[in-house]
Amino acid sequence: MTENTTEVPEWELEARPRKSARYAIAVAALLILVHLTLGILLRTGATGVYFQRVDQIGIFLIGCGLGGGVLLLTRPRVRVGAKGVLVRNLVTEKFVEWDLVNSLSFPPGASWARIEIPDDEYIPVMAIQANDREYAVAAARKFRALERKYGSSVAE
Structure with a gap:
């Protein structure tokens, strides 16, 4: 069977937020970048605490989680x-x-x-x-x- 292409479209209006979505994307990217930077710099200074590679990865993953949460505003x-x-x-x-x-x-x-x-x-x-x-x-x-x-x- 062939479909009738003259049907009324299922959705006649689709709207999404614009400004807040752009801000959310920028904030999410910033959060990930800041946490990546912190994770990289975590082992460079002598603070008396010994950070391991897993700590660096954890900091980055926290930033990814926060960024993902902020990206909910684009949904x-x-x-x-x-x-x-x-x-x-x-x-x-x-x-x-x-x-x-x-x-x-x-x-x-x-x-x-x-x-x-x-x-x-x-x-x-x-x-x-x-x-x-x-x-x-x-x-x-x-x-x-x-x-x-x-x-x-x-x-x-």
């Missing part, structure tokens, strides 16, 4: 399509169908947007961040347009 993503909204934050991923989405809000002073769901609950959307300015505004507008397109037809 957030939101995908929006006809079936619903897929929100991935630092460690969790949640799919929300359109009938549960009340709105997308960006409360004053908030760092990122959130999806309002029933019972006064919400899901943070770390992919749409205030520090991305115009990009965040465009993503929120596109989200709301898709919400009008898909959310209202399900709610009726």
Whole structure:
């Protein structure tokens, strides 16, 4: 069988943080570089403590672990399509169908947007961040347009 190439794409909006992701990559690289340097220099001075090769490797691995933790900040993503909204934050991923989405809000002073769901609950959307300015505004507008397109037809 051949696939129909005129199908609606599964995700019509995909947004990721921009500024914080760039900062996270830079900080992670810096952490790894600093720990690598410390690991190399660990045995050069006479401190009265005898450091072994395993200590040097351990310092470097600690830097890699810290860098990997910081890189979690590059993970957030939101995908929006006809079936619903897929929100991935630092460690969790949640799919929300359109009938549960009340709105997308960006409360004053908030760092990122959130999806309002029933019972006064919400899901943070770390992919749409205030520090991305115009990009965040465009993503929120596109989200709301898709919400009008898909959310209202399900709610009726």
